[in-house]
Every structure is written in structure tokens, then in C-alpha cells.
Amino acid sequence: MTRGFSESRPAATPRPTIAFTLPADVEPFGGTSLVLRDATHGVVWRGTAWIRTGKLDTVLALAPGDYTIEATCDDLRANGTITVSSPGSAQTLALRKP
Numbered sequence: 001m002t003r004g005f006s007e008s009r010p011a012a013t014p015r016p017t018i019a020f021t022l023p024a025d026v027e028p029f030g031g032t033s034l035v036l037r038d039a040t041h042g043v044v045w046r047g048t049a050w051i052r053t054g055k056l057d058t059v060l061a062l063a064p065g066d067y068t069i070e071a072t073c074d075d076l077r078a079n080g081t082i083t084v085s086s087p088g089s090a091q092t093l094a095l096r097k098p
Helices: none
Strands: 017-021 031-037 043-052 055-059 065-073 076-084 090-094
Touching: 017 065, 031 055, 065 090, 076 090
Parallel strands: 017 090
Antiparallel strands: 017 055, 031 043, 031 065, 043 055, 065 076
């Protein structure tokens, strides 16, 4: 089991949403690569957020705590944090050129 990720996904496990916005001149396509790290800087999740129902986002089952987020989509980048404390936790990051 990876730290911070719940394999069994019990009903009480927070399932935060991490969403992304794109610059106005960029057409949404494909996915965004994500890396989430916990407070010890250990990788707890590495994967891809895909466009679903017109939105670029992902929903994860994470243990409560603070996480940093690194996202890349071709030449676009975003960094941020999320505090997971309840089922409604969410974060939206703007993907931009560095």
C-alpha cells in the first residue's frame, strides 16, 4: 500500500477533487501528469488527471493531511497544496507556461 492512499476506500475516507484551469488560448486535450507528496515529501500518488465531462480533474482517496501537488501538461506547469480534512476538500490549480 502506498502511503496516504487507501486501497479499500471506506466511506469515511476523504475523496478530494483536484481540478485544473488552462490558459484561454489552449484547447483542452489529453491528460495532466500529477505528483502528490505528503508532509515528509514522500510521493503518495503519481498518475494522470483526464478530461471528464468537459473538466480536467481527478478525485482521489487520500488520508487526512497536507499534500503538495506538482502538475504538468506539455509545456504548462502548476504547483499547489491541498489540505485533506473532509470529504469535500478541493483545490483548483491554473496550468501556465513557466
